[in-house]
Amino acid sequence: MKLLFITYHRTVAEPETDDVHTLTFNQFARHVKLIQQAGVTVAGTHVLERDQPDPGHQIVITFDDGNKSDLVNAELLVRHGMTAMFFISTANIGRDGYLDEDDIRKLDGMGMLIGSHSHQHKRLNKLPTAEARTQLKTSKQCLEAILGHSVQYIAFPGGGYSSSVVAMATELGFRHMMTTDWGVNTATHDSKKRHLYKRNNIMKNMPDSEFIRLITLKSRLRRGLTFFLKRLLRASLPENSYGVIRKLVMSSNTINKSSN
Ligand SMILES: [Zn+2]
Numbered sequence: 001m002k003l004l005f006i007t008y009h010r011t012v013a014e015p016e017t018d019d020v021h022t023l024t025f026n027q028f029a030r031h032v033k034l035i036q037q038a039g040v041t042v043a044g045t046h047v048l049e050r051d052q053p054d055p056g057h058q059i060v061i062t063f064d065d066g067n068k069s070d071l072v073n074a075e076l077l078v079r080h081g082m083t084a085m086f087f088i089s090t091a092n093i094g095r096d097g098y099l100d101e102d103d104i105r106k107l108d109g110m111g112m113l114i115g116s117h118s119h120q121h122k123r124l125n126k127l128p129t130a131e132a133r134t135q136l137k138t139s140k141q142c143l144e145a146i147l148g149h150s151v152q153y154i155a156f157p158g159g160g161y162s163s164s165v166v167a168m169a170t171e172l173g174f175r176h177m178m179t180t181d182w183g184v185n186t187a188t189h190d191s192k193k194r195h196l197y198k199r200n201n202i203m204k205n206m207p208d209s210e211f212i213r214l215i216t217l218k219s220r221l222r223r224g225l226t227f228f229l230k231r232l233l234r235a236s237l238p239e240n241s242y243g244v245i246r247k248l249v250m251s252s253n254t255i256n257k258s259s260n
Helices: 025-038 070-079 101-109 129-147 163-171 206-214 222-236 238-257
Strands: 001-006 057-065 084-089 111-116 151-155 176-178
Touching: 001 206, 025 070, 025 206, 057 070, 070 101, 070 222, 070 238, 101 111, 101 129, 111 129, 129 163
Parallel strands: 001 057, 057 084, 084 111, 111 151, 151 176
Antiparallel strands: none
């Protein structure tokens, strides 16, 4: 089976210009419709624990950061008979714009899967070992105390991970780990990386036609190249300037597309 993870963040009622990861609620709702129209199955939240995966390809919907908008998005998914995974940075719980403890229990009760997104949303591969461990451990304990059951999934903040971060997370009891590396997961991928999953960030400037190509697995080469170039750029520039350049590229893409 091929599993395609798509990753969302915050959604808003009215369009905002500053953050490429912030979609309007309407755009997300449209994506849900497009998934249904394309006839692609959204996998249940326990898909990674099955020994005998289903044939064909399925989508896993994930949300990062623990924004308050997760609730309304989850309610929409429930109305369509779908579930998703929500990765929460626990230091933000109860803060303005973020989920509180009751919200997290509500998502859990709706059949959504709750996972860690570290405690303070720091890039774990950039931290001293002891601090990375504290980030992982604190978030896991915090979510388990809220939910009253074990939490074994993590999405690495900023997609930052290394072999030592993976080893540490494994030792602390995380069994399934989400990256932001582009791509599709196959049953046959490297057994050493079996519990590391590729995910595809959905940006607000993605045209619907591109979204359809993504969910039907028809845009792999182009997206693969884009991901490779972004990696190259990020590796060769300081973090701030990468963000500035990415914004410029994103906005020029939008302009080019709308003038076509
Ligand atoms: Zn995040």
